[in-house]
Amino acid sequence: MSLEKSIIETAVKRSQNFLLDGIENHILTGTQKQSKFLINPSPLATALVILASEKDSKSVKNAISWLRNIQNKDGGWGFSDNVSSDINSTSLCLLAIEETDKQVDERTSTFIEENGGFSKTKWFVQVILSLFNKYPPDEICAPSVGPVELPPSEMRFTPFFYNNLYPYAKDMVFSLTALEMLAKHENADKIIRFLENVQGLDGSWDQDIVVTSLTALAFQRTKINPKINPYRWFSKVQYSEGALPAFNQLACWDIGWASSILASEFLQDERLQRARNYLENGIYLDGSFGSTLPYAGPDIDDTAVALIGLKSLRSDKALQTVRYLKSMQNADGSWSTFPEYYGSPPYCVSGKVVHQPSMDITCHVLKALYDESLTGKEPFIESALNWLVSAQNKDGSWKTTWFNSNIHATSEAVITLHKFGIKEETIAKGLEYLVAQQRSDRCFGNGTVEEASLAITAFMTCCFDAVDIDPVIQFLIDSQNPDGSFVRSYTGVYAHSILYNDPMYSAYLGLNAFELYNKVEV
Missing domain, CATH: 1.50.10.20 (Glycosyltransferase)
Structure with a gap:
């Protein structure tokens, strides 16, 4: 073993303790959970909850305070704290602040103007802005190409379109369609009644913060009360610093x-x-x-x-x-x-x-x-x-679904095929793809802990020695925090414009790589 055994053992023990404590944190009820174990907070989701909630409530004041504390130097907000500003998150955070304490930072307006204005935001943001008279309703542009294609609002209730949506997407599309119709001063009562019937037993919709805030906003605007008050659920999933994640843990x-x-x-x-x-x-x-x-x-x-x-x-x-x-x-x-x-x-x-x-x-x-x-x-x-x-691509990779890099799916596919002893040539092509993704700084792909952990786990599982594992293990050790977690990186895909970090999953992947390294090197 090139790296000192004691260093690896320390890294293993840290990750084990982090995961054990994280399990306990997830299972706890009735107490404030520690955010270090949870999905990263989202300015966009926090802004939506502010817009859907009572403006003078303590939870809203805490949320506004958090938004101000993590605002970027350019006046904007990104999909998480300490992430570069984007037009969608910034536009909704600006709206949330305007609708509460009215004290708007001039830098925010400047950032939006310099990035093309509200017309450059995505459809769902334009819908919310129109609802608050910040964007012309007749200029709302629903996506007609790309990963999410929407027909005109009157066509979204046809069996052909509706039956091909998965349950979460149905609630998301229907809540936004209701808000779009309300922005255009159309009657949305039938959609509201549909949403009323699919509300969860805890007051949320799909236990999803974004969907629940959009739906609550629609009920608020129509002055129809849902069967269960969703605001109690918001208070349960709000982090201690006032933020909310894009979705619950x-x-x-x-x-x-x-x-x-x-x-x-x-x-x-x-x-x-x-x-x-x-x-x-x-x-x-x-x-x-x-x-x-x-x-x-x-x-x-x-x-x-x-x-x-x-x-x-x-x-x-x-x-x-x-x-x-x-x-x-x-x-x-x-x-x-x-x-x-x-x-x-x-x-x-x-x-x-x-x-x-x-x-x-x-x-x-x-x-x-x-x-x-x-x-x-x-x-x-x-x-x-x-x-x-x-399903393997010509370059040896496999396409991922819920992560932002094919290294995830390719590593998983190689490991799975090896476990079942299938198609050595297919595995070889996958390993060659992973080798090609390594960078000069020891990392893989986007330079994340997750990608590095998965790639070298695939190499070690397949006894593939064309890559020097030691520098990658050292990278993981350098990226580990004293509590056993790792430096946050945003590899998970929520919707198509928001990435997220799950610290428990990062710790699992890192620990898996450390333990396998120990076994291989013994």
Whole structure:
């Protein structure tokens, strides 16, 4: 081992303690959670909640104070604190401040003007600005090309369009359509009644802060009261400093991954016992899980990771979830993120899949369903592996779905194929792609901890020695904070304009790389 064993062991112990404490933090109820374990705060989401809330409330005052404290020197805001300003976040933060304490920084207006004005914002921002008379309603431009294509508002309720939206997207599109109609002084009561019927049992919509704030704003403007007051839910998910994230914590995801890597050494630890109870008690009626329990809609990716955690924790409650994942496989062998569902989580049953096939999720499901007795010849396994091979790009990569770099999907695909002993030439092409992504400074891709951890995990898993691992491990050690977390980097994709950091997932990936390095070098 080129690096001192004591240094690696210290890094391992720090990450283990961070994950154990993070599990406890996620499971805690009735107390303020520590933000260091949670998704990064979002100025845009915070601004939306301010606009949808009572202006004189303590929570709004705290939120405004946070926005002012993290404002960038150019007068703007980015998708997180300490991130370069963008026109969308800045426009909504400006509006939120104008609608509350009216004290606007001139630098903010200058930033917006120098970046093309409100006309350069995305559709959803234009809708909100129009609602507050800051943008001409007849100039609202819904996206007609790109990752999110929308027909005219009157066509958004046709079966062809509606039936192809996954549940979260339905609520997002419908709430924004209602706000767009209200901005144009049209009647939106029918949409409001639809949204009223899909509200979660906790008062949120999809346990999503952005969707809930947009929907609450629509109810506020129509002066119709929802069945459950959503403002209590906002207060529960607001961080102690006053900020809110783009969406609530990914509890199932974090606890599932953390448990999977900690169980071999800490199975009897009380925190892991509570993690097992949390996951077992969180299983929905059909065996699925949501991203945050117990009211988020079923999510196949979070279900897979929850199952990985349950099996690692030796739970006897995993069989229903195994059956669920097998039943949600697409005809081509892949898995996707979102199914339709009927009922209100956790009392819900999934229907057909309504999202694109995903490399990331297919790999996670295969990992969740993996068993030493599998041969790879089982029909559901064989079709999944065939799909993985066929989905490889010409450059050797695989396309990611929920991250901002193909290094994520490519590393996962290489590791998965190696586990099942399939297609050595396909694995070789994937490894060559990863080698080509390494930079002169030891990092990979965008220079993040996540990408470096995943890439070298793929190399070490496949016993691939064309890359010197030591400098990358040193990079991870240098990027680790004293508490076991890592320097924040924004690799997760929420919507298409907001990236996020999940510190628990970063710590899991880093720990996985450290532990595998120890095994390889022994």
